[in-house]
Amino acid sequence: MTVTPPPRPENLDFLDTIIPYDRANILTYARVLDVVEERAIIDGRDWREASIIILGCDPDRDEPAARRCWDAHVARARWIIGEGLPLFLAGDGRRRGR
Template sequence: MSVTPPARPEDLDFPNAITPYDRANILTYARVLDVAEGRDIIDGHDWREASIIILGCDPDKDEPAARRCWDAHVARARWITTEGLPLFIAGDGGR
């Protein structure tokens, strides 16, 4: 079974509001956070392997870009599970 990575926004500087991208990729954030926090739900992969599997970013082709993408998604996942959670549940996008 192949996994299609999510389409990523060009600008990885996410706003302090829930976006359509966030809603479409909430499971992606959960997977990224599991790897980042050592829960390793994808067979103990490190960020490099997980970035390929989850985000479609290949560190072997462009490590700085893949790392930026990975770090942005980890940060976003952490924001959503803390500050963004009430906005996500409310469904108002923070507006």
């Protein structure tokens, strides 16, 4: 099976706004959270194996970079399902009242 990972932003320091990458990769975030929360959707794989499958980051080539990518996506997924959810659902991705 060939896996086509999502193209990642060059800068993984995500802002407190919804960006087009978020909308295009909402299922990627769900898959990342499934692994982190030890759901069985990806057969209990650890972050290293899941990072290859989900994000196309290979820890065997560059573990620090793969870990940064993985951690950034975990943090972003958690932000989206928490504070970012109203922004995601609003459609334009901008904070209200600022």
